Every structure is written in C-alpha cells, then in structure tokens.
Amino acid sequence: MVAALAHENITGPTRGLHRPLILARWLWVMAVMVVVMVVVGGITRLTESGLSITEWKPIMGALPPLNEAQWLAEFEAYKQIPEYQLVTGPAGMTLADYKFIFFWEWFHRFWGRLLGLVFALPLAWFWIKGMIPAGYKPRLLALLALGGMQGAFGWFMVRSGLSGEMTDVSHFWLSIHLLTAFFTLAGLVWTALDLRRLGILGAARPxxxxxxxxxxxxxxxxxxxxxxxxxxxxxxxxxxxxxxxxxxxxxxxxxxxxxxxxxxxxxxxxxxxxxxxxxxxxxxxxxxxxxxxxxxxxxxxxxxxxxxxxxxxxxxxxxxxxxxxxxxxxxxxxxxxxxxxxxxxxxxxxxxxxxxx
Missing domain, CATH: 1.20.120 (Four Helix Bundle (Hemerythrin (Met), subunit A))
Structure with missing residues (x-):
C-alpha cells in the first residue's frame, strides 16, 4: 500500500507537495484503526474478557490456541486467578464460555499488534525515502511511542487483576489505558490535518x-x-x-x-x-x-x-x-x-x- 501510494504518477514540483497528502491518508487509516481498537476494547470490557489471557507473549501470543490441549492449558491458567475462583467459576463457566471471552481479549491484543505494524513499517519507509516534511519526524515518533505506551499500559491493567483478591482490573489503569488511546487518536487527527493543509497549500504552518x-x-x-x-x-x-x-x-x-x-x-x-x-x-x-x-x-x-x-x-x-x-x-x-x-x-x-x- 505504501509503495503504491509513494510511486503514483507525480513528477516535478507537484510530487513534493503531494507527499504530505500521502502521509495524511496513512494517518487517517491509523485513526480509523484506533477507533476500532477502542470499540473492541469496549466489548472486551463489557464482556468481562480482559483477564482471560493471563500472560503477555508478544510473539507467540499472536496465535490463538490451535488444538484442544492448548485450549485446556489456557483455561487451566485462567482457573488460577481470583476472577475464576470467586466469580466465573462458581457461576459454572464452561470451556465454551471461556473460548468466548478469550476471543475478545485475543482479538484486542491482535488488533493492537496489527496497529503497531501498520504504523511502524510505513513510518520506516517514509523516513528512508525522505518523504517526511521538515518538523514532522519528532511528532510521528511521539505517536509511535504513544502506541507502545498504550500496549504497556494495557498489560499493567491486566496484571492489576491477576493477583491478590482482585476479581477485576484496576479502574485507574483502565482509565490510563483508554485515555492514552483517545490522546493518540487526537494526535493522529491533528497531524493528518496539518499534513493535508501542507500538501494542499505547500507552505502551511502547523x-x-x-x-x-x-x-x-x-x-x-x-x-x-x-x-x-x-x-x-x-x-x-x-x-x-x-x-x-x-x-x-x-x-x-x-x-x-x-x-x-x-x-x-x-x-x-x-x-x-x-x-x-x-x-x-x-x-x-x-x-x-x-x-x-x-x-x-x-x-x-x-x-x-x-x-x-x-x-x-x-x-x-x-x-x-x-x-x-x-x-x-x-x-x-x-x-x-x-x-x-x-x-x-x-x-x-x-x-x-x-x-x-
């Protein structure tokens, strides 16, 4: 997608003006993905799915359980936390019930990984190709850092509900996690609008x-x-x-x-x-x-x-x-x-x- 956008039939001075528009479109895609992330996070919270995965595995965790033995191992790990022992277990949770809440937490994490890739890889491409206008590199790096912090805050949130007598995540960590997503969304929209004006007017200041x-x-x-x-x-x-x-x-x-x-x-x-x-x-x-x-x-x-x-x-x-x-x-x-x-x-x-x- 990035390569196709970057090599449109644009030549001469127009090409330099068009580059900010390419970056603006990419940031709009990112903004839509963040909105989807917020929605999936909301469903995860509303279905009480947030504690269904008890470990953070950045690489191996990208795939869900692929056979019955793996499902049983995940379910057994979930049975060790207070939420199962005090809430869902006494309510009669079955493996099928567990698979439902597991899906939403897994998909939430999967979408976060995908969002990170869709931001980081094009950013590296634009950087190498010299397509990022002057003054915008620090801002784009800050947005990348916010995405990384969002993932870390999400894990701190989950971890807050895995030990002690907690049967749910800390609402303070949940607020930090959610508000970081909203702040990132606002930053993406603002930066996309700045780049769009720069691409249209050629000399627009932020x-x-x-x-x-x-x-x-x-x-x-x-x-x-x-x-x-x-x-x-x-x-x-x-x-x-x-x-x-x-x-x-x-x-x-x-x-x-x-x-x-x-x-x-x-x-x-x-x-x-x-x-x-x-x-x-x-x-x-x-x-x-x-x-x-x-x-x-x-x-x-x-x-x-x-x-x-x-x-x-x-x-x-x-x-x-x-x-x-x-x-x-x-x-x-x-x-x-x-x-x-x-x-x-x-x-x-x-x-x-x-x-x-």
Missing amino acids: ARLTGVAVFAASILFIQLLLGAWVAGLNAGLASDSWPLMQGRFIPEYDGSRGFFYALTHDPYLLHFVHRWWAWVTVAALVILARKVRPLDRRASIAIHSAFGIQIILGIATVWSGVDLWIATAHQLFGALLVAATAWDAHVLGRRRQDRPA
Whole structure:
C-alpha cells in the first residue's frame, strides 16, 4: 500500500507537495484503526474478557490456541486467578464460555499488534525515502511511542487483576489505558490535518492550540476520565433510570472515607457525576463549535452530531441496563467525539497560525 501510494504518477514540483497528502491518508487509516481498537476494547470490557489471557507473549501470543490441549492449558491458567475462583467459576463457566471471552481479549491484543505494524513499517519507509516534511519526524515518533505506551499500559491493567483478591482490573489503569488511546487518536487527527493543509497549500504552518480549544478539551477530558472509571467499576449498573437515581436526584452513597474517595470508588456517586458532568461538557463543546462555525461549518456540525448522539446513547445505556451493543456504541461515539473535538480545535488553531505576524 505504501509503495503504491509513494510511486503514483507525480513528477516535478507537484510530487513534493503531494507527499504530505500521502502521509495524511496513512494517518487517517491509523485513526480509523484506533477507533476500532477502542470499540473492541469496549466489548472486551463489557464482556468481562480482559483477564482471560493471563500472560503477555508478544510473539507467540499472536496465535490463538490451535488444538484442544492448548485450549485446556489456557483455561487451566485462567482457573488460577481470583476472577475464576470467586466469580466465573462458581457461576459454572464452561470451556465454551471461556473460548468466548478469550476471543475478545485475543482479538484486542491482535488488533493492537496489527496497529503497531501498520504504523511502524510505513513510518520506516517514509523516513528512508525522505518523504517526511521538515518538523514532522519528532511528532510521528511521539505517536509511535504513544502506541507502545498504550500496549504497556494495557498489560499493567491486566496484571492489576491477576493477583491478590482482585476479581477485576484496576479502574485507574483502565482509565490510563483508554485515555492514552483517545490522546493518540487526537494526535493522529491533528497531524493528518496539518499534513493535508501542507500538501494542499505547500507552505502551511502547523496549527496551534487556542485557549478555547484547551478549555473545551479539558472539560471533555474530565468526562472521559469519569466514563473510564464508570466502566472499570461497572458503575453503569448503579441505576437503570434517568434522570433520577434510586427515585431521587442525588443518590445515596458511602461518603465515610471522604468525598474524593467516594468520587473515585463509589459507583453511585461516580455514575451521578458522570451523567451530569456530561452537560457541562456539552456547554463547553457548544462554545467551541460556535467559534468554529463561521470558519468551517462541517467541523461545527460534526461536533454537534457527535455529542448529541453520545448523550442519547448514554441515556439509552442506562435505561437498557448496560446492553452490550448500546454501551459499545456509546464508547464508539466517545472516540468520534474526541476526533471531532480535535478537528474543531485544529480549525481554530490554523486561523490563529495564519494571522499576520
């Protein structure tokens, strides 16, 4: 794919201008793959599949068990961890049940390996061919490093649930794992937009962050963090009604160890804050979108559409008792909202960069 793109029938000065567009298309492919990764990760979490593979084997782990003996060995390893001994084992898990959760965790890891290859190999090709514009090598290396960190954080997350009395992964490690994916996605979108402008205009400078964009992104970051904690603590199950919880606006929660501890550990309070901080997030994103609308109406529509559907899916997730596919769609639009926010922030940032000195 890379070789075909790099050797299109482009000659003369046009060829130099076209190279950033090739890199931009490659980064868009990477962004789509990260979105798929987030969705698969959401399914892995929702199906409680994350602890089904108890070892990290970067090379040998790329293949699933290929015969009955290998399946039984994997199942036996899973039986040694607290999740099986205290939760799934007493519930009567069979080998067929285990194969189902194993698939999602294996596919999640497989997709991560594939994503790494689809980034690293073309990056090496572009580097050797001298196709990377000046100033972009450090940024692309940083994105590669983020991908590596994402894999490491994923293993730390899994390891947190394999020992002691834990029957699940740490919600703190889950939030780090998920937010790193969102940060990588935003970086891919931003860099692809920079390269696209460079390929079209020839001398466009990279966009810069603006105060409004930082404000909106910070509010969104808090909401995404709360959402990750909700997922990690299964706090979505704390209520199946909206807008009230337990028949009241503010639910009862355990505040005996202080508000901050309750906010980070009590599923009822965490669920409550996540569902209402969403409206603070909407307000911040509306401000961002209104700033963008005169400059790029499509970007403004994208962010309005993303947070509108996200709110609807969030309420539907609660009402459905955290239905697998509704909750997965909720996580999908969380990723799309991050991409749309990066797009809008970039629109404002390039206007600022294009102002005369």
